[in-house]
Amino acid sequence: MMLRQGAEPVIVVAGELNVDVIVSGKDVMPEWNREKMVDGFEIVLGSSSAITACALASLGADVRFIGVVGDDDFGTFCTSELQRMGVNTDHVTRLANIKTGVTLSLSTPDDRGLLTYAGSIPLLTPDYIPETLLKQAAHLHFGSYYLQDGMRPHWTALFTRLRATGISTSFDTGWDVSNEWDREGICSLLAATDLFIPSEDELLHIFAADEVAHVLSSMLPAVTGRVAVKQGSRGAIMRTLDGSTVSGKAYNLAPVDTTGAGDCFNAGIIYGYLVGQRDEELLQFANACGALSTLGIGGTGSLPTMEAVLHLQAGHEQMR
Template identity: 50%
Template structure:
């Protein structure tokens, strides 16, 4: 018996940014001026919220097609190679000869991380590279890093309307806004065509101008789908239509690297819902995927059906 029912024949489309992560890990990771410090570990890894979610969805047995853009350089080739190795279709990843692939430097102490990002091609994803025929045989559309995908921000609403007209479910993860402007008007319009909006707790509180999770339900727009809030070590909260609120307890782990944990959570929740699990079971399943991803350095590739079965044998009851 598997952790989830058999996969749908229709695929998931993920459109989004694509970059590498340079991950430095140690318990005392903070740089100090005019000092050289040694760290216990380093990885060059596949990065970006969208790509890590795509890899997680593929690891959970779904067919995934990724739409993105990279530069004609070693980092771009590395990203595409890693996605292919992890089972993601990269037919629709465009190579821009004029661009440089984006890079994120991640400094992680296991429980949290600090990020420095060189945008490069990250903000270059545009409607022109999205083949609309992909919508014809897909079941779901997802993207991450709303605030980093600068060229797509005016176009997500139109794309989600098209996806809904084709019968797809939709989801996205906003990520952190480096400008801290939060683009609330556009996001509010987009939520009317979004089945599952999956921000972190701090992102949700900033976007909806709420002082606490308890205050958040009253700050959400009336015309929306489900809002799933990731609360890190505190678990997750589902804010459903009609005012229903559901909490899911966390999985207690000793994390090695939290890079990509939220994106792995996204993959777990989407996979669970596409396979027909209840909202409550999907929250628990997503928590398990997020926790599992923290047990190795790097965000992508850590979540698979086999790995999840070893990490959480009790999850088999969800099948």
């Protein structure tokens, strides 16, 4: 694949910010009135939107982040980490008397469980999104649909307006802790979305279905974009513009930590899409980005680069 030459497109990520406190090991499940020893402990930049932004910057994109944090040490940490990893934070707002969100991640080599204190996470609203920045954008992405309470009623109108001016759009849902799933809101937004990027579990909960294939073939509303469903160690599946589906196999790597793998997959889908990849080629690029992220601790511990992706694709077998 030949990548487009010249200036990189501006990608705007509008999203939540929080720190991840990661406790890692083979057995990290707490037990009441018991103490356990674990293998690792890290405090790192968290949030789906932020990890995707950092992975996009690592791939070479010009990324501008819009978000809010508390006026506290964790807020400083979030913005400093974004800047360190090449993400522009001119439009991250610090809010007085607010605590920055925190997620406790209990992580094993195979999976993870999350406990989150919301803090500043749901406080982004359209008031914080400058029109001058949107006019520079080629693409707008957000993660964590269910956590961003302040933006949830506004995404559809914003996406519709952006697409009318030629700006492409994407979003990821994350888990709905309220277990309501807002199928109506998701379906409305799909009509204005170029790339919908849920996990398999999320998609099946949104549409109350047992099989991804059934959702992709007959349960989606009239969508105008692609739907890429992350399936962990089984890779990913995509519904294309003509309604057909293509699959991409996962890469056979030994994971260190799966935190942020889906968010790096998101970055791969977005970046690949903007440089002209489509369908199976696009899925494989995104799968490589997700796989590389599992080789370090935390969502930004092993960010994909173009060199690493191309090396992985050339030299490693995918899972059968």
